[in-house]
Amino acid sequence: MIAVQSLTRHFGSIKAVDNISFTVDKGEILGFLGPNGAGKSTTMKMITTFLPPTSGTATVGGFDVIAQPLEARAKIGYLPESSPSYRDMNVFDFLMFAAEVRGYDGDERLNRVKKIMETCNLKEVAYQQIDTLSKGFRQRVGFAQAFLHDPEYLILDEPTDGLDPNQKQEVRNLIKQMGREKCIILSTHILEEVEAVCSRAIIIGEGKIVADGSPEELRSRSKLHGAITLELIGVDVKDALAGLEKVQFVDRVTDLTPSAEEGGSEKNGKKVIRLRLYPMSGKSIAHETASFVHQKNWQVDGFTVEKGDLNEVFYNLTKGGVAR
């Protein structure tokens, strides 16, 4: 378990991290979300013992990062932001160095390095200087170094930053696969990544935790959550608006029909209109809306219950922080 207790870090008069507390258990993949400069990296640097906190502390597997930094480090695999590595070394030598420092000797050291190079698809560049590698390979070298000792705790600072879509997918699969038996914290500002990989997300703004929950829970905070997008064929917009507004629990209805220039569509010579119905807070309107449409005998082209938009939640939470 990683337990963070009132962790605070000041840089001069700036509070980069302001009294953050949370715990992460085994089997959890925690996504750290936040705009640039929100304090994600600073928090990670403190958990990995690199940066001493101004106050508060964290424990990793029971080891306090201030009192027992070496024991804590031994349990952590860390991928720093932009995955730095000794550029003048080749991949194999670099990993051998990491393995030596991690306490492996002789055959075991060699086997570890060989195995991790296989896992991270590094065999083809084993004897190439890291400096000459592409960003994707360098990132994999960083991963290899972090996974080498099969750590219980993985801390990954923007693990998919700068990778192409295929590599991103690869990395996400790798993380998900590892997440079953490990405790992982990763930071990102890509929201789809959180939805694709994480079992839990913490949103940080201005050094404070502004939201903590599963991606679904966070999404449900969106105004869009539970709204219905309805596409009707050959129905007059005004009639539809007037009718749907009266449906039980519907808060308001907006007209999203694209104009002809925006590519408004027609089907069988009839115009398609698109409406969005927002529910009153905490209510579900799917059933009521469906029965109403059925009763009117409107021709339906699309009916979507929105899950909510993480982008919107993120924007509102972190922008609210700035305004304060």
Next chain:
Amino acid sequence: MRNFKAVLKRELKSYFESPVAYVFIVIFLLATSGCTFFISRFFENRIATLEPFFIWHPWLYLFLVPAVGMRLWSEERKSGTIELLFTLPITLWEALAGKFVAAWLFIGIALVLTFPMVLTVAYLGSPDYGIIFSSYLGSFMLAGGFLAVTCLFSAMTKNQVISFVISVVACFAMLMLGVGVFTDFLNRYLPVWLSDAISAFSFFTHYQGFQRGLIDSRDLVYFISVIVFMLAANALVLERKKAE
């Protein structure tokens, strides 16, 4: 100890994997022998001694040692590898000592490669090997002193050029404190005990002891304590600056 060795090996290897090592060694060998033969006129002296060789070491080290040491910490900080290094289970002192000793050994290797000078002087006459040995030891200790100063300034900045320039200036100051011109100047304005005390802090004063064939424990203690003091200051600077 184990991690000290791992860091040392990695550092030493990285010297020889970049052209820096070869450029340094070639320039060091050319400069030492060039000075000995062309400026000190080794052959014309007709004396079987390596004094005209060792007399140049402080002045060559003044530029060459900061050139070797300038990257030690500034490069780690600039490229971010310092974050990697200090999140591996390595203590600050293991890393510090490992890097310092690697660079010192590297200069030692360059120094050992000057052995043809010894062969030359042995072929031409019968030199005092005791003096040659103590001079080599003194030269190595002096390089260690310069290197420790450079290490400290290398930790203070991410920019290698700044680290080089400040190190050269600081090493120059440490050297000049004991050089005749400067001590004469001090003697004129300060009481003798004070100017003596100041020159006692100089690399030059303590290097000269070895040149005379004396391995004085005070000179050894001086260099070792300068190195330890500089590395301790280095540790403090790193603690404060590593995350910047």
